[in-house]
Amino acid sequence: MSGLTLQLIDAPLDETVVRIALAGALGMFLGLEREWSQKSAGIRTFSLISLLGAVFTLLVVETEIGEALLVLGGLLVIVQGVMLGIQGLLGDDEAGLSLTTSVSMLVAYGVGALVAAEFILEGVTVAVLSSLLLVLKRELHEFAWGLSHEEMRSTTEFAILAFVIYPLLPAEWTPEFAGVTIPLEPQVIWLMVVAVAGIGIANYAIVSSYGGRGIAVTGFFGGLASSTAVVGTMLDHVRQRPEAASYAVAAILLANAAMAARNLAIAVGFTVGGRREILIEAIVPLGAVILIAFAVAAATADWRESGPMELESPFSMTNALAFGAVFLVVLVFGSLAETWFGTLGFYATAVASGFVSSAGATTSAVVLYRGGQLGPAEATIAILLATVSSIVVKALLASTSTNHGFRNQVAAYSGLLLLGGALASILILI
Known part of the structure; x- marks a missing residue:
């Protein structure tokens, strides 16, 4: 036996x-x-x-x-x-x-x-x-049973994006535009759209469950989906409760940290297992932005204060398609700009697109890097420029507040984030 x-x-x-x-x-x-x-x-x-x-x-x-x-x-x-x-x-x-x-x-x-x-x-x-x-x-x-009509509709739309459209897209596509052949990976591009949308759904669930326990949750997890939405919410928060300005500043800092973390995840995660090396050059500068943002946020507010952020819906098909269009346009015109004007042309495109969506500019740089159009240094610089422009646009939005202390603090700490990231980049070069 x-x-x-x-x-x-x-x-x-x-x-x-x-x-x-x-x-x-x-x-x-x-x-x-x-x-x-x-x-x-x-x-x-x-x-x-x-x-x-x-x-x-x-x-x-x-x-x-x-x-x-x-x-x-x-x-x-x-x-x-x-x-x-x-x-x-x-x-x-x-x-x-x-x-x-x-x-x-x-x-x-x-x-x-x-x-x-x-x-x-x-x-x-x-x-x-x-x-x-x-x-x-x-x-x-x-x-x-706990899903609302809006949540159910958003879930269905996300399922269509992830499980219906994605399998139908070709793996490779090489269109010609203005005499220039542009190699694209439609499935990879759409997968990035699905990934960002999935982050938004996860963010909605977490904020809905724990948003009332602290503004840190609304700042960081809100920033994963839309750091601009965090700024808009904090502007309204400060207008209604001027005494909570320090918490709103910290929330915007954490939104910047989340934005940098998301860009870092895209830069590293979507180059793992590819034909090119992982973009490890982006880890130190983006990591510096994340650490500085967390350190300053921890020192500027008492996290016992609560400040929930209400989100209208977990996911929007319109927003997803708009996001996909943003970095697809950036990808195409970035390739053309690089062909016509060299690497500087793509850098300018990355800065401009970062004002709209740093994730879109980041994913475009990653796709170009995967396709061999950009080297690791050029892709990293483009990602950093998009991150910088995203931090700047949030400071500009905060400057519209009538609360002088709030807008001055956001501007000062945003400058500190930029300085820390720049110093970290210089250390890499040295």
Whole structure:
């Protein structure tokens, strides 16, 4: 018996016996939550269903009658699930009345078929995700019931961007404009749009949950999505409560820190695993901006003061398309400017676009770097220029406040951020 056990342990995953055993184990794993919830079908039923799917799938590979048996087995599982539902309905038994249990049985059958067909990773993934959905029943229901109409619409729009449009885009595209061939990566460009939109959704959830606990949350996490929105909110906050000016200044500093952190994440994250080296040159100057912003914010306000920021919606399709258009235009005209005027032309474009969206300018520089049009130094300088222009535009917006102390502090501390980033850049060059 021990010798047989050792043979099973040492056997590779492509061995038929091992795959059958794994199918049964995954079926037991799926049935564990159903058994714990006291449903009509539990561990044994789910394990047998997975084994049935595995056996019929193996017969498909080995015999000519296997396909019919595989379809018949699936139909039997569906009929069994329907019978369980009817039985629970007639008996007024809520434990037996479970459409989820019926569907889970069919999933278990599919998991067994996947494993037997040597789709090991896929089968395990389906089993784990399905079990997670079963366990998180209460949390998922509470989340869905708590969504407003605006939040539901925004979630649907984000799903369209991420799971419908993205797969349809080509991996590479080389259009010609004014006699210049511009290599583009539509999927990478759109993935960056999805990433920024996803940050906005995460920011909305965090601010909605914890925004009332402190202005630090509204400043930093609000800055991840839109640092300009933070400035607008703080202007209104100071107008209503002049005594809270120091907290508003700190919130804008944290928004700058979040903006720099987002740009750094784009610069480093989207160059990992590519054909070019990671843009490590951007880490020190952007890191200096982040650290200085946090240090000054910590010293200028008492974070026991609360100041929630209300966001209209977690995500907007219009804003996402506008963001994509911004850095696509920057990408195209940046390539043209570099071809016509050299690197200085692209730098000017980065500065101008940074006033609108530093993330757009950053992603454009990264895409050009990935395509080989920019070197690491040129891409880093463009990212830093976009970051600088974003800090400057927030200071200019804050200067419209009638509160002299507020606007003077924002201007002074913004200058300190720029100085710290410049010194860090000089240290790299030395």
